[in-house]
Amino acid sequence: MALTEQQLTTSEDQYEYGFHDEEAPLFKSKRGLSAEVVTEISKMKNEPQWMLDFRLKALKYFEKRPMPQWGGGGMLNEIDFENIFYYIRPSDRPEQDWDDVPDYIKVTFDKLGIPEAEKKFLAGVGAQYESEVIYHNLQKDLEDKGVIFLDTDSALQQYPDLFREHFATIIPPNDNKFAALNSAVWSGGSFIYVPEGVHIDLPLQAYFRINAENAGQFERTLIIVDKGAYVHYVEGCTAPTYTTNSLHSAVVEIIVKEGGRCRYTTIQNWSKNVYNLVTKRAAAYKDATMEWVDGNLGSKLTMKYPAIYLMEPGAKGEILSVAFAGHGQHQDAGGKIVHVAPHTTSTITSKSISKEDGRSSYRGLLKVHPEAEYSKSNVRCDALLLHENSRTDTYPYIEIENDRVDIGHEATVSKVGEEQLFYLMSRGVSEADAYSMIVTGFIEPIAKELPMEYAVELNRLIQLEMEGSVG
Amino acid sequence: MTELTRVNTDREIATMEKTLVIRNLHVNVEDKEILKGLDLELEKGKTHAIMGPNGSGKSTLSYALAGHPSYEVTAGEVLFEGQDILEMGPDERAQAGIFLAFQYPMSIPGVSMANFLRSAVNSVRRARGEGDMRVPEFRKKLTERMAALKMDRSFMGRYLNEGFSGGEKKRAEILQMAMLEPKLAIMDETDSGLDIDALRVVSDGVNTLKGDDMTVLVITHYQRLLNYIKPDYVHVLMDGRIVTSGGPELALELESRGYDWVRAEFAVPA
Numbered sequence: 151m152a153l154t155e156q157q158l159t160t161s162e163d164q165y166e167y168g169f170h171d172e173e174a175p176l177f178k179s180k181r182g183l184s185a186e187v188v189t190e191i192s193k194m195k196n197e198p199q200w201m202l203d204f205r206l207k208a209l210k211y212f213e214k215r216p217m218p219q220w221g222g223g224g225m226l227n228e229i230d231f232e233n234i235f236y237y238i239r240p241s242d243r244p245e246q247d248w249d250d251v252p253d254y255i256k257v258t259f260d261k262l263g264i265p266e267a268e269k270k271f272l273a274g275v276g277a278q279y280e281s282e283v284i285y286h287n288l289q290k291d292l293e294d295k296g297v298i299f300l301d302t303d304s305a306l307q308q309y310p311d312l313f314r315e316h317f318a319t320i321i322p323p324n325d326n327k328f329a330a331l332n333s334a335v336w337s338g339g340s341f342i343y344v345p346e347g348v349h350i351d352l353p354l355q356a357y358f359r360i361n362a363e364n365a366g367q368f369e370r371t372l373i374i375v376d377k378g379a380y381v382h383y384v385e386g387c388t389a390p391t392y393t394t395n396s397l398h399s400a401v402v403e404i405i406v407k408e409g410g411r412c413r414y415t416t417i418q419n420w421s422k423n424v425y426n427l428v429t430k431r432a433a434a435y436k437d438a439t440m441e442w443v444d445g446n447l448g449s450k451l452t453m454k455y456p457a458i459y460l461m462e463p464g465a466k467g468e469i470l471s472v473a474f475a476g477h478g479q480h481q482d483a484g485g486k487i488v489h490v491a492p493h494t495t496s497t498i499t500s501k502s503i504s505k506e507d508g509r510s511s512y513r514g515l516l517k518v519h520p521e522a523e524y525s526k527s528n529v530r531c532d533a534l535l536l537h538e539n540s541r542t543d544t545y546p547y548i549e550i551e552n553d554r555v556d557i558g559h560e561a562t563v564s565k566v567g568e569e570q571l572f573y574l575m576s577r578g579v580s581e582a583d584a585y586s587m588i589v590t591g592f593i594e595p596i597a598k599e600l601p602m603e604y605a606v607e608l609n610r611l612i613q614l615e616m617e618g619s620v621g
Numbered sequence: 622m623t624e625l626t627r628v629n630t631d632r633e634i635a636t637m638e639k640t641l642v643i644r645n646l647h648v649n650v651e652d653k654e655i656l657k658g659l660d661l662e663l664e665k666g667k668t669h670a671i672m673g674p675n676g677s678g679k680s681t682l683s684y685a686l687a688g689h690p691s692y693e694v695t696a697g698e699v700l701f702e703g704q705d706i707l708e709m710g711p712d713e714r715a716q717a718g719i720f721l722a723f724q725y726p727m728s729i730p731g732v733s734m735a736n737f738l739r740s741a742v743n744s745v746r747r748a749r750g751e752g753d754m755r756v757p758e759f760r761k762k763l764t765e766r767m768a769a770l771k772m773d774r775s776f777m778g779r780y781l782n783e784g785f786s787g788g789e790k791k792r793a794e795i796l797q798m799a800m801l802e803p804k805l806a807i808m809d810e811t812d813s814g815l816d817i818d819a820l821r822v823v824s825d826g827v828n829t830l831k832g833d834d835m836t837v838l839v840i841t842h843y844q845r846l847l848n849y850i851k852p853d854y855v856h857v858l859m860d861g862r863i864v865t866s867g868g869p870e871l872a873l874e875l876e877s878r879g880y881d882w883v884r885a886e887f888a889v890p891a
């Protein structure tokens with residue numbers, strides 16, 4: 151008896167979060183992309199005219215731009231844009247109170263451990279289910295300090311001026327094909343404003359999930375950190391397993407004003423049929439600090455290069471990226487730093503692991519403008535290969551346009567060595583555990599930058615990926 | 622018939638009192654024969670020393686006993702507590718109670734000493750059907766053993782052997798041994814890289830652990846270590862075989878006369 155396609159997927163992928171709930175959404179847009187669908191989305195959301203115009207213009211850019219052939223190469227050509235639902239709304243409005251959250255959604259959150267996370271992270275929880283944030287909870291004292299933490303749709307309604315002043319200023323709609331797509335059909339995401347001098351001690355976090363088959367997820371996040379303020383935003387992504395490919399194409403824009411600091415941490419674990427094509431960019435002004443911590447597991451193809459523009463003297467940027475490419479996966483990840491102003495500093499640290507025929511690429515750009523004298527940058531990328539057929543590539547683009555800079559660059563590729571395995575095994579550790587110990591150690595420099603719970607989660611996810619990779 | 626039965630029984634009893642029995646062991650490394658029919662018996666609870674010139678096959682023997690995949694056993698048998706271990710993986714041998722302190726320990730970046738020791742201790746316990754060691758118990762034991770080896774607490778947060786000096790690596794090996802409490806401890810050139818103070822500390826550590834149960838195999842090409850860890854038996858390894866054995870006095874003789882006379886007397890090809 152032949153297995154159905156669905157059974158095959160379930161048994162093969164062993165994707166831990168691969169459960170899915172029966173959908174009961176209130177509204178689902180037609181399949182495919184057109185001016186009509188875009189208009190419908192905007193109307194459903196009661197958006198102002200300028201946003202509809204913005205979306206329609208972005209749609210034109212999307213249609214005009216050719217499909218990029220670098221990075222994922224031919225894989226992108228397999229995406230069938232006509233077969234995707236661009237908007238699904240599971241409930242009428244974002245919920246503030248956990249009790250009001252529909253049960254079937256709670257069940258999913260239970261499986262993800264969201265209420266647990268809420269207990270641990272008292273600072274506030276925004277969770278994205280399908281295309282809109284349905285659960286949002288922000289601690290009272292943050293509200294009192296003037297912190298805004300909303301889903302992006304609500305922010306457009308409630309803070310139209312603040313929103314319009316910053317929206318799409320860092321990533322214009324014609325930036326790249328997928329930023330254009332997101333700009334046309336975006337929905338949900340987080341909007342955060344931290345007022346001058348406000349320091350949020352605990353990380354703010356949101357969980358994202360894609361749940362409907364063929365549902366694209368196009369969330370749009372905008373974070374504004376005002377002068378001398380600080381926030382750490384943590385985003386975790388898991389998606390259930392489906393037989394046809396899903397598309398995730400987000401845009402994240404961050405503005406860090408004078409003396410402010412923002413850290414944005416992502417641990418994403420998309421199921422293995424998701425195309426994950428995300429544009430993330432931040433601008434850091436005088437003496438401001440921006441840090442991207444980016445963990446990429448899962449997905450079929452990830453193309454993601456968090457960027458930092460160092461706009462004024464004293465600005466600092468740091469990118470930490472870790473990628474795990476398992477069987478059939480391609481992680482094309484890295485980072486982009488642009489030194490626009492003098493006396494700016496940056497570091498990029500990238501760690502990638504390739505298992506079986508998995509492929510990881512580091513793609514980085516370091517650009518130093520002629521005016522950006524006395525800038526300093528250090529780039530380090532390390533790749534670890536687990537098997538003979540594992541693959542890694544490095545594409546470090548460096549464009550330095552003045553002589554008074556201090557640049558360091560180092561890249562290493564290593565294989566899990568027989569001697570290391572033997573050493574660990576000679577202490578009673580099994581081969582599988584020895585492998586995962588070496589891998590865990592390899593990403594330790596990044597794991598130690600994560601909040602404890604996320605470091606544990608990252609290590610656990612990697613251990614799951616490691617299972618069955620031996621012998 | 623009765624005769625034969627009696628002989629077998631004797632041999633069995635003899636085997637049981639031996640922690641390790643090696644018979645006619647042949648080992649190839651990269652298709653080159655390094656051990657060429659080595660015989661050796663280790664008495665339970667005793668300290669045996671193997672001495673031999675550089676390149677005679679001492680490390681090859683220790684790797685082969687620990688189960689290194691590149692060291693191919695082409696003939697012979699190795700019985701640990703009466704059981705043939707040659708088909709066992711390195712992890713299973715460790716779980717059975719064999720420990721090798723490496724001549725050149727590997728470093729594992731990003732894996733802290735503390736995490737590693739806990740994984741190792743618990744892997745061995747699980748294999749024996751015991752539960753994981755409770756954290757407070759583990760901490761207490763670790764603190765004690767580290768103090769005995771005069772190791773600073775900061776070691777626990779450091780990555781396994783990463784950036785350790787030669788002496789620190791050797792101490793870390795003995796600490797692992799102290800935590801795993803093996804039945805058979807093989808120490809490959811543990812004295813190299815140690816100054817005299819460190820040598821004393823490490824030797825004290827080993828002597829404390831020894832008790833009645835632990836069998837020790839000390840591998841060295843200097844007599845120096847044997848002043849601190851006193852052997853009951855000394856064996857000379859040359860050209861892939863044990864060529865002669867004796868008491869502690871043999872070590873002193875080797876120290877003063879070198880190995881040439883052994884070669885002459887026991888007709889080892891030069």
Ligand SMILES: Nc1ncnc2c1ncn2[C@@H]1O[C@H](COP(=O)(O)OP(=O)(O)O)[C@@H](O)[C@H]1O
Pocket residue numbers: 650651655673674675676677678679680681682691
């Ligand atoms: N991994 C190896 N690869 C190639 N040759 C080896 C290897 N290990 C040992 N040998 C060879 O085997 C012989 C014995 O080496 P070894 O066992 O290290 O001696 P010892 O420890 O007594 O100095 C030497 O000739 C050495 O070159």
Ligand SMILES: [Mg+2]
Pocket residue numbers: 679680681724809810
């Ligand atoms: Mg040696």
